Amino acid sequence: FAALESVDPEIAGVVTGELERLRGGLQLIASENLTSPAVLAALGSTLTNKYAEGYPGRRYYGGCAQVDRAEELGVERAKDLFGAEHANLQPHSGASANLAAYAALVQPGDTVLAMELPHGGHLTHGSKVNFSGKWFHTVGYTVRSDTECIDYDEVRDLALAHRPKMIICGATAYPRLIDFARFREIADEAGAYLMVDAAHFIGLVAGRAIPSPVPHADVVCATTHKVLRGPRGGMILCREELAQRIDKAVFPFTQGGPLMHAVAAKAVALREAALPEFHTYAVQVVRNAQALASALAAEGMRPVSGGTDTHLALLDLREAGVTGLAAELRCDAARITLNKNAIPYDPERPATASGVRVGTPCVTTQGMREAEMRQIAGLIATAVRNDPATTAGAARLRDVADEVSALVGKFPAYPEPR
Numbered sequence: 001f002a003a004l005e006s007v008d009p010e011i012a013g014v015v016t017g018e019l020e021r022l023r024g025g026l027q028l029i030a031s032e033n034l035t036s037p038a039v040l041a042a043l044g045s046t047l048t049n050k051y052a053e054g055y056p057g058r059r060y061y062g063g064c065a066q067v068d069r070a071e072e073l074g075v076e077r078a079k080d081l082f083g084a085e086h087a088n089l090q091p092h093s094g095a096s097a098n099l100a101a102y103a104a105l106v107q108p109g110d111t112v113l114a115m116e117l118p119h120g121g122h123l124t125h126g127s128k129v130n131f132s133g134k135w136f137h138t139v140g141y142t143v144r145s146d147t148e149c150i151d152y153d154e155v156r157d158l159a160l161a162h163r164p165k166m167i168i169c170g171a172t173a174y175p176r177l178i179d180f181a182r183f184r185e186i187a188d189e190a191g192a193y194l195m196v197d198a199a200h201f202i203g204l205v206a207g208r209a210i211p212s213p214v215p216h217a218d219v220v221c222a223t224t225h226k227v228l229r230g231p232r233g234g235m236i237l238c239r240e241e242l243a244q245r246i247d248k249a250v251f252p253f254t255q256g257g258p259l260m261h262a263v264a265a266k267a268v269a270l271r272e273a274a275l276p277e278f279h280t281y282a283v284q285v286v287r288n289a290q291a292l293a294s295a296l297a298a299e300g301m302r303p304v305s306g307g308t309d310t311h312l313a314l315l316d317l318r319e320a321g322v323t324g325l326a327a328e329l330r331c332d333a334a335r336i337t338l339n340k341n342a343i344p345y346d347p348e349r350p351a352t353a354s355g356v357r358v359g360t361p362c363v364t365t366q367g368m369r370e371a372e373m374r375q376i377a378g379l380i381a382t383a384v385r386n387d388p389a390t391t392a393g394a395a396r397l398r399d400v401a402d403e404v405s406a407l408v409g410k411f412p413a414y415p416e417p418r
């Protein structure tokens with residue numbers, strides 16, 4: 001860091017400022033986490049210099065012995081951890097992993113069945129502004145309006161009516177477990193591939209806190225930076241018979257040289273995720289999300305679907321009389337970072353939204369437990385109900401910010417070594 005400070009004080013200031021932001025507030029974005037110092041060390045290493053197009057032992061560049069070792073270790077760790085026949089750690093991101101899965105399994109113009117974006121799906125699941133919606137004929141399934149859970153009968157009906165080549169399950173804002181066995185049955189009946197987009201919850205699978213999609217899916221795509229707590233990036237797991245198609249779809253079809261510093265950092269995260277402490281962490285992430293959701297429900301913020309089985313909760317704020325956008329801004333003023341989110345059948349536009357999404361990976365990594373979740377629920381409830389445009393509201397938000405500082409001071413992000 002001394003080198004960065006002397007060469008580029010402006011960027012050094014950004015890095016320190018971000019560390020202060022992390023230390024000074026509550027991070028409740030469901031897709032974020034605090035990677036370990038070991039992961040950061042691999043990310044900031046000289047491996048960033050190396051070109052390594054291809055795969056271990058089959059590269060288009062010389063000098064790859066060291067990075068080959070990193071990738072082999074990472075791939076073996078991923079296969080062991082998830083019980084997968086094949087793993088590819090090269091996707092630059094979750095969206096890149098999904099692009100490669102499409103490239104491996106379907107052709108432009110084919111039909112793909114996936115969850116609607118406003119019901120919790122991701123942009124890569126068929127949005128018209130994304131490659132998936134532009135190049136493929138996508139059909140969307142929704143959640144039921146009464147239970148706010150996936151309607152498996154609707155999924156089956158749509159699959160049999162449209163005969164998609166690929167069905168996708170896995171979401172960005174769906175708090176419940178997904179019945180992968182049921183999706184497998186539907187895919188088999190319709191003659192479709194099953195792609196599970198486990199971007200959000202692969203870390204819970206790694207920590208054995210929720211069931212694994214690996215035995216049911218043809219291909220599992222994931223990110224490595226969410227609950228899994230690795231570097232920002234993607235990963236694909238699949239059966240051996242699809243291995244070559246997946247590898248070729250990542251390189252050379254959708255990507256060039258892999259980011260070998262990130263691949264090595266993924267290997268580090270996968271090693272950490274195999275430790276017993278990671279199981280304890282993953283189970284606590286879910287317990288914390290459940291404690292947070294029920295305490296928020298008691299404060300008049302209704303968890304969509306009635307609660308959560310995972311690391312996140314989606315809250316309907318209509319009864320509290322605030323939009324998702326206003327809630328996000330008010331919480332931000334109180335040093336609570338979360339995001340506005342559409343709820344199923346949302347009457348508001350996506351940019352305003354009627355809900356917020358909260359997640360517990362960061363606060364769990366910091367060591368917080370159920371008691372802190374109840375305290376955080378109270379802080380969110382106060383923040384959401386106070387308008388910073390009024391003098392009294394602004395003062396109340398400052399009080400909440402002070403309480404947030406006191407709380408996070410007891411559970412510091414990246415504590416200084418003593």
Ligand code: PLP
Binds near residue numbers: 092095122171223233
């Ligand atoms: N798939 C799902 C379900 C996601 O939630 C996300 C990101 O939030 C992605 C894919 C894309 O990941 P990335 O942002 O790394 O491209």
